[in-house]
Structures are given as C-alpha cells and as structure tokens.
Amino acid sequence: MKSILLIYGLVYLLSVSPTYMVDNDKICWQENVILTVNDFQSLYPPVPEYVFKAQAWSKCSITVIRRSKKDGNDFCDVRVYFIKSKSWFEISKTDSRINNEVLAHEQLHFDIEELVGRKIRKCADDYYKINTKYSLELNSQIDCIFQERRALHSLYDEETDHGAIENKQIKWKEIIKSELDNLNDYKSTPKDCAM
Structure with a gap:
C-alpha cells in the first residue's frame, strides 16, 4: 500500500510541476516566466569583491547537444537555463522599488540568453538545410555566437x-524584445524544457 501511495505521489508531483522547471535548480526560459527574488538561491556573490559593485548576479547556461534522427541526419538541441543555486540577490530591506529594478535587469540578462539560444537554433537550422552531419564549420559558427x-x-x-540608468534599461528591453520577436520561430518551447 505504501509503495502504491509513493508511486501515485511521484506521478502527481511530476504532473503538476511547471513545464519551465527542469529540476529544482534550473528554470528553462519560457515566454511568460518571470524571475522572482526566490529564484536567486546562492547565499554569496560568486566573487566576494563583487558584492560592492552590484546587488545581484544571474547564472545562466546554454547547452547545445548534437543528436541524430532515426534517418541518420543530425540536429541540435539548444536549452536555455537560469541556475538558481549559482544566482545571488541582495534584497533591499528599505526600498522594494530597487528590488524590482534589479529583478528587471536580471530578467533581461536571462532574455539575452534566450536571444543567443534562438540565434544558435537559427544557425543550426540554416546549416542543416544544406548539410546532414554536424561539422567543425557549424561548431565554429556557434562559437562566434557565444563570443x-x-x-x-x-x-x-x-x-x-x-540597470541604474532607467532610460537605457528601457531602451535595452525594447531592443531585446524586438530581436526576440524577429527570431520567434526559434524560441524555447516546453518540449525543449522537457528534454
């Protein structure tokens, strides 16, 4: 009986987990997922002297995995993550407005990661339209995007x-949104997050 309850509980947890949560430590980029203060779980900044220069630090990751289809042709999986355990946030206890501004700035870093992921997906898609196998040429193109x-x-x-210069922050948000919209065909999907 206990094992049946345990299995049912596990199935229930898996079925109600948000599609953007890869595991307890990673958030997969999705259009309507906004970072919160609680997503920043590192207790310390990555570099001790960094604490005097900023109020937050986001650690994001882009993974590119080469795979083969059943027909033998290659393709790339590209996943964009926010890593909670390596992201740090110093909460302002006196001004919640500052917290919101810092979160907006860090969210845009995550959105920039998604933009890079979309550029890699487009690059791979263009490459595989004329090639069936992965090569150093595609690897070189992806390296340029990472640079x-x-x-x-x-x-x-x-x-x-x-993020301290408000009008520049707004301008950057508009630019990144426009670029994301231009590459909308290559956006992260729930399927990307489930892999």
Whole structure:
C-alpha cells in the first residue's frame, strides 16, 4: 500500500510541476516566466569583491547537444537555463522599488540568453538545410555566437550601469524584445524544457 501511495505521489508531483522547471535548480526560459527574488538561491556573490559593485548576479547556461534522427541526419538541441543555486540577490530591506529594478535587469540578462539560444537554433537550422552531419564549420559558427553573447552582456551592463540608468534599461528591453520577436520561430518551447 505504501509503495502504491509513493508511486501515485511521484506521478502527481511530476504532473503538476511547471513545464519551465527542469529540476529544482534550473528554470528553462519560457515566454511568460518571470524571475522572482526566490529564484536567486546562492547565499554569496560568486566573487566576494563583487558584492560592492552590484546587488545581484544571474547564472545562466546554454547547452547545445548534437543528436541524430532515426534517418541518420543530425540536429541540435539548444536549452536555455537560469541556475538558481549559482544566482545571488541582495534584497533591499528599505526600498522594494530597487528590488524590482534589479529583478528587471536580471530578467533581461536571462532574455539575452534566450536571444543567443534562438540565434544558435537559427544557425543550426540554416546549416542543416544544406548539410546532414554536424561539422567543425557549424561548431565554429556557434562559437562566434557565444563570443557575441559575452560582448552583449558586457555592453548591456555597461550602458545601463547594471540597470541604474532607467532610460537605457528601457531602451535595452525594447531592443531585446524586438530581436526576440524577429527570431520567434526559434524560441524555447516546453518540449525543449522537457528534454
């Protein structure tokens, strides 16, 4: 009887888990999923001196996995995650407005990760329209996108002063939304999160 209840409980938990939750530590990017303070679970900033420069740190991950279809042709799975245990947030106890501004800034970092994921999906899709097998050429193209990723995050932080310059933050949000919309055919789906 206990084992039946245990199995039923496990099935119930799996059936009610949100599709964007990969496991307890990762959130898969989805259109209507907004980060909250509770998603930042690291107790300390990644670098001790970083605490004096910012109020939050987001750790995101993009994985690109080469797979083969039944017909022998290759394809790429691309997954975009926010990693809770490696993300840190210093909550302002005096001004909730600051917390909201910091969350909006960190959310856009996560959205930038999704933009990069979409660029990789498009790149792989374009590549596989004329090729059936993975090659160093595609790997090189993906590496270039990852280099752009680092530069984009740095430029975003620099131009917005880590979200402190409100009009720049708004401008960046509009730019990233526009770019995400342009690559909407390549967005993360619940299927990507389930893999």
